[in-house]
Amino acid sequence: MDCRESTSHLLDYQRGRLGPEREEELRAHLSGCPSCSRSESIERTLTDLLERRLPQHPAPIALKLRLAAQWPSPAVTKSSWWERWGRSWAPAGAVALLLFMAVPLYYQAVSSRRAGGAERMIAEAVNDHLRILQSGHPLEVESGNFHQVKPWFAGKLDFAPAVRFLGDPEFPLKGGSVGYFLDRKAAVFTYGYRLHVISLLVFRAESLPWPAGDTGGSGKARAYEKTARGFNVILWREGELGYALVSDVDPTELRRLAAKLGTA
Amino acid sequence: MVLAGVSESRGALGREALAYADGLYNLARYLTGNDADAEDLVQETYALALRAAGQFSTGTNLKAWLFRILRNAFISGYRRQRRNPTVGGLDTTDPHGQEAAPGGWPRDDMELDQMRNVVAEDIGKALMSLPEEARTVVLMDLEGFTEAEVAQVLDCAVGTVKSRLARARATLRQLLKDYAR
């Protein structure tokens, strides 16, 4: 092998694509040729710089969510509500597909099927919050006046979203929009806290995989709290309705808002 | 009505296709030079892929297929509406390449050491200054594509990919050497 040939094979050699015979020939040439062996170490340095130091731009989560929503839903598991979800609302199935792809260990970490369902509810709440944050028009009705926001939902939902807290100077109501929670529609109320955005999702509570121990009884609702992907989520149900509060605000602050909304 | 089999295979295709979102976005970001255009380009790529999913036969290289769709989308029409007209040049002549090809080799070990100290930002800058095709070839090589796969994506001969990659790398060497100085 001469210098010309050797130089043209350096990259393939680095990538291990030369094949054993050629590789042996090249190695023999390199050991006897200081000039080519120098070129080899320079090529290696360049590859190393590109592989380790070239700034990488991974796709933003919001984009992945939008991409996932474009593809038809696959049949993921056989559990009943999951199946219903997949059939009835393709984009939600696609979101599950994305989660399946992005966080493979997520489900494995969850031991019981019941708890797994709760994890999915948490994940969905975070996804909804992300969608709201990333949306160009997060609020379909923009008003701090609860008595304007609540009637706006009439006719857009198949339930009346009962919310006790109308907003105050600390947690001002910003407005509302209609969203989805898994397979069903949700009323989305947006509150502010300092510079943070807090989403409150209200949806029908029936046939969702609520965390174990939750009886769904009357009176003050027992809340389930969890942090997922940097967001704090508080989940509870009261009577017919389920509630999910999501934000990046401190858990203590979020709990205070949850208390105003009626959790125990 | 969609037949169950079709929707299932599309679902599986979708799951695999989404796994390449990061690599596609990275290329899109280096082609367009900004996040907004990169997002549009990747979204368009998946929309086109979804529309053409019927034409995709299992067993062919899905990753290469998606990269090909992305690059073609960038070239055909996408370029007209991009927000940053100063990057993403489609010139097939390499402004640095011709004179850099023979040189670019650091003269001594000190220069090689200097090259090792180039910061990430400068490496990104050096890559961005290459013509579109050279950027694509370098990034696809880093993504682990073989020269034959890159040739499929660029619609050219394997030998052409080989020489373009060598020339692009020679230019990068020269630029990084200059930054390190």
Ligand SMILES: [Zn+2]
């Ligand atoms: Zn030699």
